[in-house]
Amino acid sequence: MTPEPVLPQPPHNRQSTSLELRATALEQFASVGFAGTSLQQIADAAGYSKSSVLYHFASKEALLDEVLTPAVDRLEAILERFLATEESALSRSRFVNDFIDFILEFRLELHTFINQSQSLRGIPVIDRAGVLIVRLSDTLCHGAASTEDRIRFGIALGGAAYTLVAGMTFLGAEIAPAEEIRPALLAVITELLAPVTVRTTPSRK
Amino acid sequence: MTPEPVLPQPPHNRQSTSLELRATALEQFASVGFAGTSLQQIADAAGYSKSSVLYHFASKEALLDEVLTPAVDRLEAILERFLATEESALSRSRFVNDFIDFILEFRLELHTFINQSQSLRGIPVIDRAGVLIVRLSDTLCHGAASTEDRIRFGIALGGAAYTLVAGMTFLGAEIAPAEEIRPALLAVITELLAPVTVRTTPSRK
DNA sequence: ACGCTAGCTGACCGATCGGTCAGAGCCTGT
DNA sequence: ACAGGCTCTGACCGATCGGTCAGCTAGCGT
The missing domain is CATH 1.10.10.60 (Homeodomain-like)
Known part of the structure; x- marks a missing residue:
């Protein structure tokens, strides 16, 4: 080639x-x-x-570690910043924005650990990413989340990772430029996560 | 084990x-x-x-073929049935229902070819599945679809595949029973695909 | 009682895997 | 001019890969 x-x-x-x-x-x-x-x-x-x-x-595994670590660090920073502020519509929207930026910048890294974390369990950087995803999920959904809320989060996460890497390959939209993807992605993700709002009183079923 | x-x-x-x-x-x-x-x-x-x-x-590849073929056949049947009827809100809703059933029944197969179709290109059953996905995307989005519409479709597809297999592993919602997942999935997917409506006149940018 | 076949297996094949090691080539400080 | 270190490499290692093959065994038709 x-x-x-x-x-x-x-x-x-x-x-x-x-x-x-x-x-x-x-x-x-x-x-x-x-x-x-x-x-x-x-x-x-x-x-x-x-x-x-x-x-x-040092090894194939060490290579994977060095490849993924920057992305995991970045995701961790985003999550910490969100946790450091009290929750509001504004902080949530900023968080979603940060997250979209993260997805776009680290799409290959995200795709790698989203789709392979199960088979690579035990490798430190993968486990680190795993607990981060769980914390992210728990943060957004809070403790008492309905099945639907968790599905919304999962679809947003997995769907974005898929669409931006594998999806582009044979779905149309040939690797559309980031300027075009970003607003579309933001709209869809925001809409997806909208019902997963913060509830201090765990209500509805 | x-x-x-x-x-x-x-x-x-x-x-x-x-x-x-x-x-x-x-x-x-x-x-x-x-x-x-x-x-x-x-x-x-x-x-x-x-x-x-x-x-x-006969070979590892033949094994993959036999493993995936039933799912591909089923998906093809669903698509053909949808194409055979003229489009309406009703036929669309039935189609989405069929699709959800398909996802739930063949989640492992779907996950396999969604996440690995790129690396397995050239294997007949994978290519067959690939063109099916493209037809499915084209059918739902029609020719002139905005980037956002395609992203909606990709997120729905990739997100569902991810959530139902990998996602369950470390997201909460421990392999919730199908009876609970189905309605939640239906709601989210329907909502996701709602704006991707049929347009005989390709409008809006 | 006999042979045939279907189901299954261990021994074996060349290729490739991740990883080690002893240098070769080159740049730099002295 | 020389020494030392950094970058990079081919030769090589045991293990495992996908795949072949001869043969074992049990059940069945005759």
């Missing part, structure tokens, strides 16, 4: 190579899955040898 | 063994992914040898 005539390579410094590998690995993890991606594939796609990958990252 | 004292096994007939293997394989494919599942794992989980799996199915 990318023949790249194997030029004598300008001397890559450590950081840029590491970033290249991270980016390449992320694409593969998100599209073929962690289990389905071999170090050889990552190395080939990035134009390095398998040994090089293992020089920059 | 399932020690199963390796009894001298009552003589399984061909059909029951094949069904067992299909069911076991489906669980693995949906949770660990096709690439991440080895024939050995499937054999072990079902209590047979790897050779037995390959006796019943």
Whole structure:
């Protein structure tokens, strides 16, 4: 696909190579899955040898960790900021906005751990992401949430992750530019989560 | 996990063994992914040898095919039935109902090809499912659909697939019974798809 | 009683997996 | 000019992958 005539390579410094590998690995993890991606594939796609990958990252698992950590950190920061303010329509709307930004910026990372967290349980960064999602769910739905409320949250989360990565592939809307996606996504997610309002008194069934 | 004292096994007939293997394989494919599942794992989980799996199915790919085909057939039938009737609020609502039934009955199959269709491109049953999804999207959104409409469809589809399999795992709502999920799912999906109405005159931007 | 076949298995195959290791090439400080 | 370290690599490792094959066993028709 990318023949790249194997030029004598300008001397890559450590950081840029590491970033290249991270980016390449992320694409593969998100599209073929962690289990389905071999170090050889990552190395080939990035134009390095398998040994090089293992020089920059202690193991395949360590590579996954470094690839996902920035996204998890970001999500954690968003959640903490939301928890630090008292709840109001305004803070909620800001939170949803932050979340949309997060989804758009880290769509591949989100897709990776949304779709593979079950099979990758035990890997620290995955477990960290898992408890974050649960906290997020509990925060939005509060303790006493109806099944429908939880389904709303799940559909919003899983649906966004799917649509922005896999969905684009064969649904129309060829990777529409972010400027077009953002407002549409915001409208749909906001509408989805609207009924999942904060209830100090756990009511309705 | 399932020690199963390796009894001298009552003589399984061909059909029951094949069904067992299909069911076991489906669980693995949906949770660990096709690439991440080895024939050995499937054999072990079902209590047979790897050779037995390959006796019943020509290859790993053939096994995937047999596992997914019933779901694809069903989805195709639902779509054909919808296309055979002229469109109305009633036929649309019946279609959504059929679709919800389909999602609930074939949640593992749906999850498998929703999340892995990109990496399994080229496998006949996956491609078949792919074109079905596109037809489904085109049918519901018609030709001239806004980005938002397509996002609504994608979120509904991907969200439902995620929520009913992976989501249940660590979101609350521990595998709530179908009787409770169905109405909630119906409400959310209907609401999601409501604005994606049929427009004979492609209007609004 | 006999052979045939269906169901199942262990031994084995080449390929590939994640990972180790001993350098080769090159840039830099001295 | 030399030494030392950083980047990168090919050769190699045991394990496991998907898949083949010969053969074992039990049930059945004759």
